[in-house]
Amino acid sequence: MRVTQGMLANNSLRQISSSYGRMGNLQDQLSTGKKINRPSDDPVVAMKGMQYRTNLTEVEQYKRNLSEAYQWMENSEGGIEHATQVMQRARELLLQAKNGTNSAEDAKAIGVEIEQLKKDLQGVANTQVAGRYIFNGTKTDSAPVDASGTFNPAAADYKISVSKGVELEVNVNALEAFGGKIGGAGNNLFQTLQGIVDDINTNGKMTKGDQLLSNLDEHFDKLNAERAKLGARYNRLELIDDRIGQQEVTANRILSDNEDADIERVITDLKMQESVHRAALSVSSRIIQPTLMDFLR
Template sequence: MRVTQSMLTNNMLRNLSNSYERLGKYQDQLNTQKKITKPSDDPVVAIKGMRYRTDLKEIEQYQRNLSEAYTWMESADDAMDKMTQALHRVRELTVQASTGTNGPDEKANIAVEIEQLKEHIATIANTKVGNKFIFNGTNTTEAPVDLATSNISMSNSDVLLEVSKGIHMNVNVKAKDLLQGSNTNDIFTELDHLINDLNSDGDVGKYLDTIDSHVSNVVANRADLGARYNRIELIDERLGSQEVIATKIISENEDAEMEKVIINLTTAEAVHRAALGVGAKIMQPTLMDFLR
């Protein structure tokens, strides 16, 4: 086959173009510190990167859900702690009123304080986080307790948050479980009876067992919430480990090895300069060069 000057020239220009492309590739890797800048550079790396990033986004969403769960559960735990303190105070006052050393006026004064404690417990039961009532199940827009109508929410719905793939945790305490539990009457009904007996100078010692039962019920609900909270912490720790692993995998899949990139770029530059030198010799002078 006859090789012409134009063939040599075209081959040289094509090889120079390929050399420029390699230089551009290594310069992009050096600037971005990534193996690829577009999917066509390496479809396998691109597809793996999309899958790994999806996993990382899921982990980040679960962590946001956990933050919401922490808010609900910590607020509920604090509310139940304050409710327990209020019930202990009611018990102290009931013991004081049942000793027989207090007359009708003293019992009436105790009744006034217990009335205030009852309203305080109702306020605790209507605790809100942001604009959501946390003791009324999924019906977060309505207060679970309305003393004016003596109404207590009977919602049995759980507030479930997905905290890991396929794992939904209940983060709320229902008002009925908290304020009544296995007792015959709810806290407010019992306190109303207690206040009436105090104002009528009746026997109030009989309410001590009932108050103790309600205290135990609040403590039991708090313990149940604490057990769920401990599991949330374990899941949070696991998600933290998964986030580190996912980030590492993404880095290994996409990040360029800078030492290797610098070596490749230096080698490509040397090859390109050599190609230019050879090309200058291939481009032989023509008649036009002499006619200038």
């Protein structure tokens, strides 16, 4: 086969164009820090990257869910802590009201304060976080204690997905914390407090003090039991948070290993390619140089 000048020129231009392409790829890697900039650069890396990014997105969503769970639990803990202090004060007042030496004015003042404590506890039961009632189960858009003072909370637990296949109950069971069958009847905490007020106001000297004190202590025990359950779930939440944090680090590392370019190697390859390209240009200039005018001269 006869090799013509045109064949040499075309082949030289094709090789120079390929050299430009390789330099362009290396420059893209250097500027973006990524091995590939489009799926066609390496379909295998692109496919694995999609899987790794999906995993990382899931982990990031779980971290956002964990933040919401912390918000619910910490606000619930704060509400129970306040309710505990209120109930301790109510118990002190009840013991004081049982004292037969109280005057009518003293008994009335005790009744007024317990009434205010009851309203304060109703406010605790109606605690809202970001516009949602945290003590009303899944019915977060409605208050467990209505305007008339009726306590009717939802029994369903509010759960948040904190890990793959794991849903954690983040609310306090209001029926257990503030309600329940106490003293053989369906008296909730607010009814018990109202019963103390009524006994004081009706008799001046309490006639049901022992029973009401027993009922109040049962409510106190139930509230503490719910607080203990919440504390146990909070400890589990912290363990899950730690594990999700480790998963996030691992997912980021795997994604980086798959997609991130080795900058030192890219710089070295780019310098080598530039040297090769300059040599190719030098040689091509000599191959393409002769023209018809050169022969006519």
